[in-house]
Amino acid sequence: MHPNRKMREFERRERDILDTTLTLLTGEQWQTISVDKIAQCTGIGKGTVYKHFDCKNDIYAHLLLDNYRQMLTQLKRLAADDHLTGVQQIRGMLVYTLEYHRENVAHQHMHLHFRQKAFREQISSSYLQQLDDTEEQFIEAFEQAVYKGITEGDVNPDIPRETMMAGVSATFEGAIVMLQEGGCCKQQMMQTAEQKDAYINHVVDYMIAALIRQPADKQEKR
Amino acid sequence: MHPNRKMREFERRERDILDTTLTLLTGEQWQTISVDKIAQCTGIGKGTVYKHFDCKNDIYAHLLLDNYRQMLTQLKRLAADDHLTGVQQIRGMLVYTLEYHRENVAHQHMHLHFRQKAFREQISSSYLQQLDDTEEQFIEAFEQAVYKGITEGDVNPDIPRETMMAGVSATFEGAIVMLQEGGCCKQQMMQTAEQKDAYINHVVDYMIAALIRQPADKQEKR
């Protein structure tokens, strides 16, 4: 009983650290939050934090992983919903994920941090692998919906899979970058929630259109 | 004569700092390069560096600006080339810029750094403005080519400008992220130059096709 209780307390402590960090992240940037501050706000010593995480960025990685898993659950739910057509599933996935990023600025920053080589190289390999695995599952869920769309005759089956995935994932990744407030040159373009919503709709329309369009080589004259 | 000579030496010194930094960047990441190291490798004192740049990241911003301007020159050259159709100009611009990122890993990292809110908030406002201005000019050159493509009947004029630019810029921005080695989940997908080249071609095809395709709403059934 006792060792079990200990373990639960240890895990509760870890949750505390993560929750505290999340709270701090609503008010300031990751870079300005020191480990000492996290420890103090959690009400523990700095050394204790390092009993739970190997390095500062592992805390960040853990939070990101939590978010990824939450999103993945929703994506899988969409993929399993047979009331929807493939294209509707695709649209639902894209809109859900982009809106998630829009609503959760801290997550936006985490995601972009994760794309930095230096960050990926520093976090524990365990976190790196889990994060990559989860992203892989995003893609699988998406491709499943695409396949459904093809069998239903909506998605164009002639688009090479590489071209399609290269385009869609790039557009998606870029949209997250562009959704940042002041994250791009046209600062005034992405301030209000309405503007961001409009942007999400445009970009999703663009991606959907790319999936259902006729093959490009019949139209383009080089 | 003397004050002039002084000024020239001062500027030469600045070039030295930048060149040294660029050299160091081929071997290690920006985060692991200390200002002290830059100063020592340039053969000057650390304090002198801060006579030229207000903060460490300003050096990075200056290098990025140099690259942006170099690219802009080429884009403008393409936009002014009347031997090319609008679509050819568009393709040239996209391929050139993406290949520039592919060949210049240091620039890739600079560009992604620039997308981070923390970085944009720290660098001098002068650099921020110049960088944003230059990006704005990228878009102008691109839109000029698109307009040419429309008048030539290749680019679909019915695509709402917002949808088009939202999609293209997102795809473009995302492609840069994806081009990173180990920058995304499928590590093995983007290692060799051939793979990256193939990726660039796919993603450019995708973007071009998006510009010349028929309006989406006539195809999609919601």
Next chain:
DNA sequence: GTCATATTGTGACCGATGGTCACAGAAAAT
């Protein structure tokens, strides 16, 4: 209840880093 042992939390400490500034030394002016 007491002592011995094991486990876990802690904050002083370390090395490194970005940034500052008083001052030395060179150049210009007189």
Next chain:
DNA sequence: ATTTTCTGTGACCATCGGTCACAATATGAC
């Protein structure tokens, strides 16, 4: 030759991520 101006410098500071010897607490034996 002397004063004045200006520029380069590195010692210095504050901060931060990370470590570890030790303290505090829990566990177990008798």
